[in-house]
Amino acid sequence: MPFCPQCGVANPDSARFCDQCGAQLIPVPSKPASPSVQPVTPAGQVTGAPVSAGPSSCPQCGAGVIPGEAFCDNCGAPLLNYSRTAPPVAPDLPFPGAPPQPVYPPPQPATIQGGKPTPVPPPKPSIPPTAPVTPSPPVAPPIRNSLAGIRLRLRSGAVLTLPAATQAFIGRADPVSNFYPDIDLTAYGGLEHGVGRRHGRFIIQQGLVYYEDLDSTNGSFRNGIKLPPRQPQPLQHGDELRLGKLSLVIEIP
Structure with missing residues (x-):
């Protein structure tokens, strides 16, 4: 029974696409499983839950499908009117052996005042310091030796x-x-x-x-x-x- 390399869900031996996420399956040698033990996904979820019967042929390509499959083995199209009792595996869970994904911080909202974004003020131009103005000394009256001209x-x-x-x-x-x-x-x-x-x-x-x-x-x-x-x-x-x-x-x- 092959496991999906994307979500890790076990699929039937004859399936070519994952019943859970639709990813293409890589064929692996099947191993006999114990009747009393159900396969478990890496996330700790049991995948042997019964599923409702689906269509007998693919509505897109017309190929025959196995009852209970979620995706067509011929073209990978999703099959309508199907349900599963087992909870879906989170799509962001990596499959076993996948490298860790980088975590990015969420985008920060812009500061808004009065319903409008606050514009960033442009840098003020530097003004060179001006030299202090030295007051001119008072003009002394001319020295006179006579009253002439007054x-x-x-x-x-x-x-x-x-x-x-x-x-x-x-x-x-x-x-x-x-x-x-x-x-x-x-x-x-x-x-x-x-x-x-x-x-x-x-x-x-x-x-x-x-x-x-x-x-x-x-x-x-x-x-x-x-x-x-x-x-x-x-x-x-x-x-x-x-x-x-x-x-x-x-x-x-």
């Missing part, structure tokens, strides 16, 4: 130029005391705006331009801040200098 711009549009000297007085002329300042604001509303006769002076100290209030009655203001009297204060280009209520803009080239 201008005073009034709101009326008039422009007054300081003399080429290291100091210059600003105020109103007084013929009674015979005092005439270097910058006379009488013609520009000095009296009406509260400018004093000796209101203040411009001086050069350590190469920079300073203004000193000479203890005037109505005071001097730089950018809206009142200046203390008899204390020279540095000036910069664009500063607003107010004498009483008369405003001047300092223009230092």
